[in-house]
Amino acid sequence: MTRTDQPEREFEYGWEDFEAARKLLYAVTGISMADSKFQLVYSRLARRLRALRLKSVAQYLRYLADHGEEQEHFVNALTTNLTSFFREPHHFEVLARFLREHAGRGRRFSLWCAAASTGEEPYSMAMVALEALGDNPPVSIIATDIDSQVLQHGRNGIYTAERCRGISTARLKRFCLRGKAGTPHQDMVKMRPELGRLIEFRTLNLLSNQWALSPPFDIIFCRNVMIYFDKPTQRKLLERMVPMLTDDGLYIAGHSESFTNASNLVRLVDRTVYVPVRRTT
Numbered sequence: 001m002t003r004t005d006q007p008e009r010e011f012e013y014g015w016e017d018f019e020a021a022r023k024l025l026y027a028v029t030g031i032s033m034a035d036s037k038f039q040l041v042y043s044r045l046a047r048r049l050r051a052l053r054l055k056s057v058a059q060y061l062r063y064l065a066d067h068g069e070e071q072e073h074f075v076n077a078l079t080t081n082l083t084s085f086f087r088e089p090h091h092f093e094v095l096a097r098f099l100r101e102h103a104g105r106g107r108r109f110s111l112w113c114a115a116a117s118t119g120e121e122p123y124s125m126a127m128v129a130l131e132a133l134g135d136n137p138p139v140s141i142i143a144t145d146i147d148s149q150v151l152q153h154g155r156n157g158i159y160t161a162e163r164c165r166g167i168s169t170a171r172l173k174r175f176c177l178r179g180k181a182g183t184p185h186q187d188m189v190k191m192r193p194e195l196g197r198l199i200e201f202r203t204l205n206l207l208s209n210q211w212a213l214s215p216p217f218d219i220i221f222c223r224n225v226m227i228y229f230d231k232p233t234q235r236k237l238l239e240r241m242v243p244m245l246t247d248d249g250l251y252i253a254g255h256s257e258s259f260t261n262a263s264n265l266v267r268l269v270d271r272t273v274y275v276p277v278r279r280t281t
């Protein structure tokens, strides 16, 4: 579609509105939206316009400027939350190995899942922790995201059976509760409390100057979020995160995120797995 095409729409929307929306989104979240996201921005915001009974995106943007509390809905509407259980499975093997190799002598593990979305990633981490270290493992997982709505989903820990396809049968048996047949919950799966006990879900904007966190972390899972940021933002975030790792800690990135150009900060040791580079002087 070109900038002049104007298909029939329920709400008025043009390139100026798109520019204003993406500028605001970038300022608040660091997310860069390409021109190709023009239609996506409209369809995501249309839900908010309907809820607020507004007629145009321009009117919505004015509403947003006057109502600070709407910003949360704006951000929630525009984030992309795609995730799944055991996505990029080799990272969970790396996690299991790390926990087994470093366990003992009273060591507690602190893990940060920095873009937790609806929770599938931190629950996968919790399952691995229980498998590697046994019941009540000395592990805490802080699961953060900018989107308050997806975090609430994570706290509830209930997923459709369809979304649990990445969980093996053995893990489903051990860590999940299936809704009873013949009830409205029959196609739903609930994470067992022993997993939830290891995880704290908390809203955190990676772009904000202050992070309410308690480093050091043994492992930071920061997967498939950096891709939404421009290079300078990625670099700044990496510069803040790497010093939060223990000396033997790991930074785990998403499959299309590469930091080989940040060799003064991190060193690649496995597929998209990095260790911190510590200055010796």
Ligand SMILES: C[S@@+](CC[C@H](N)C(=O)[O-])C[C@H]1O[C@@H](n2cnc3c(N)ncnc32)[C@H](O)[C@@H]1O
Residues within 6 Å of the ligand: 028, 029, 030, 031, 079, 080, 081, 082, 083, 084, 087, 114, 115, 116, 117, 118, 121, 144, 145, 146, 147, 150, 204, 205, 206, 207, 222, 223, 224, 225, 228, 254
């Ligand atoms: C595509 S999901 C990735 C989820 C998961 N890490 C995975 O790899 O499956 C990206 C997540 O990053 C979050 N996000 C985007 N911008 C953010 C920011 N500035 N601070 C914190 N989280 C952000 C989104 O809300 C979304 O849930």
